[in-house]
Amino acid sequence: MSGSSFGKAFNITTFGESHGQAIGVVIQGCPPGLAIDEALIQKALDKRKPGQGISGTKRKEPDHPIIMSGTFNGLTTGTPIMIMIENKDAKSKSYDNIASLFRPGHGDYTYQAKYGIRDFRGGGRASARETAARVAAGAVAQLVLDQQGIKIKTYTLEIGGIRANRIDDISQKEKNDLLCPDSEAVRKMELKIAEVKKQGDSLGGVVQIIASNVPAGIGEPVFDKLDADIAKALMSIGAVKAVEIGAGTCASQMTGFENNDQILPDGFQTNHSGGILAGISNGDDIIARVHVKPIPSILKPQKTIDENGNSREISTQGRHDICAIPRINMVCEAMMAIVLTDHILRQKTLG
Ligand SMILES: Cc1cc2nc3c(=O)[nH]c(=O)nc-3n(C[C@H](O)[C@H](O)[C@H](O)COP(=O)(O)O)c2cc1C
Numbered sequence: 001m002s003g004s005s006f007g008k009a010f011n012i013t014t015f016g017e018s019h020g021q022a023i024g025v026v027i028q029g030c031p032p033g034l035a036i037d038e039a040l041i042q043k044a045l046d047k048r049k050p051g052q053g054i055s056g057t058k059r060k061e062p063d064h065p066i067i068m069s070g071t072f073n074g075l076t077t078g079t080p081i082m083i084m085i086e087n088k089d090a091k092s093k094s095y096d097n098i099a100s101l102f103r104p105g106h107g108d109y110t111y112q113a114k115y116g117i118r119d120f121r122g123g124g125r126a127s128a129r130e131t132a133a134r135v136a137a138g139a140v141a142q143l144v145l146d147q148q149g150i151k152i153k154t155y156t157l158e159i160g161g162i163r164a165n166r167i168d169d170i171s172q173k174e175k176n177d178l179l180c181p182d183s184e185a186v187r188k189m190e191l192k193i194a195e196v197k198k199q200g201d202s203l204g205g206v207v208q209i210i211a212s213n214v215p216a217g218i219g220e221p222v223f224d225k226l227d228a229d230i231a232k233a234l235m236s237i238g239a240v241k242a243v244e245i246g247a248g249t250c251a252s253q254m255t256g257f258e259n260n261d262q263i264l265p266d267g268f269q270t271n272h273s274g275g276i277l278a279g280i281s282n283g284d285d286i287i288a289r290v291h292v293k294p295i296p297s298i299l300k301p302q303k304t305i306d307e308n309g310n311s312r313e314i315s316t317q318g319r320h321d322i323c324a325i326p327r328i329n330m331v332c333e334a335m336m337a338i339v340l341t342d343h344i345l346r347q348k349t350l351g
Pocket residue numbers: 057105106107126127128131237238239240293295296297319320321322323324327328331
């Protein structure tokens with residue numbers, strides 16, 4: 001089926017709807033012999049799961065992963081791994097009054113246009129509930145990256161236009177709910193989230209992802225360029241509207257002399273390339289930034305239409321995030337891990 005899976009050597013496909021029985025992922029291409037258990041996957045899922053944080057939805061899901069296949073005696077077997085996560089706290093009734101309305105900014109209108117039928121409960125397949133399955137796959141991908149010593153860190157750069165100025169000390173990131181390294185900016189972000197929530201509105205922001213210790217020489221020279229695949233992986237997450245690599249949009253404002261990362265015997269002088277040149281890693285940190293739009297389901301009344309084209313007003317009840325950040329951070333980390341693992345497994349020469 002076209003468009004339903006991601007990756008070549010390490011391939012994932014997800015399944016399930018937000019208010020269906022379960023969601024999950026099937027992973028193909030994972031090497032045999034890697035130590036894996038549900039606790040390891042749970043640890044990753046806990047960083048994304050709903051029901052926590054000031055900007056997060058109140059929906060309480062345990063997100064308990066059940067490994068259905070592909071492992072034996074605590075090791076991967078090299079066969080397809082299926083991980084299932086049951087939905088335990090879907091409250092579908094809260095969607096009844098908007099069943100025939102299209103939420104502005106969400107996938108209701110386009111799903112109806114494509115399929116002529118849609119599971120309106122919680123956004124169905126378009127709900128970011130699906131991203132839990134990606135995080136489970138990311139935890140498996142990270143096992144491959146661990147063998148190479150590759151680490152991925154993600155932190156919040158901006159929420160609602162408030163930017164973190166101190167972004168160098170990312171070890172601080174675990175110390176607050178918003179996963180932002182600038183505690184002064186965090187206070188302002190928290191106030192902004194509270195204010196916007198009171199108005200029945202929502203916020204977007206920017207997240208930065210850094211992969212370190214990636215060896216030089218990973219990637220493809222055309223089409224499946226490493227930066228192209230990273231951009232696609234990150235852009236495939238709901239609410240992501242733009243992806244930058246390295247200097248990103250600033251590169252177009254520099255001269256060649258300013259933008260080039262000059263090469264010294266012990267490495268590159270700067271990292272405007274974001275660790276990728278000509279689609280192939282150069283050994284420097286891989287740096288990506290993801291621009292996230294505000295959550296579409298808001299209480300504030302908006303104009304819409306119903307399935308018959310009649311003009312209506314909509315105010316979306318239910319348990320929605322105010323901002324996809326910081327829950328999206330873990331999803332970005334997972335997608336970066338999946339892309340890097342996919343490209344590493346394509347390299348026959350790496351030990
Ligand atoms: C982690 C995460 C949480 C999200 N939470 C919500 C939510 O609670 N309510 C909502 O309407 N949209 C939420 N979204 C955004 C929608 O899923 C997304 O906007 C929708 O699927 C439409 O896709 P698009 O924004 O890429 O066009 C969330 C997205 C992410 C990544």
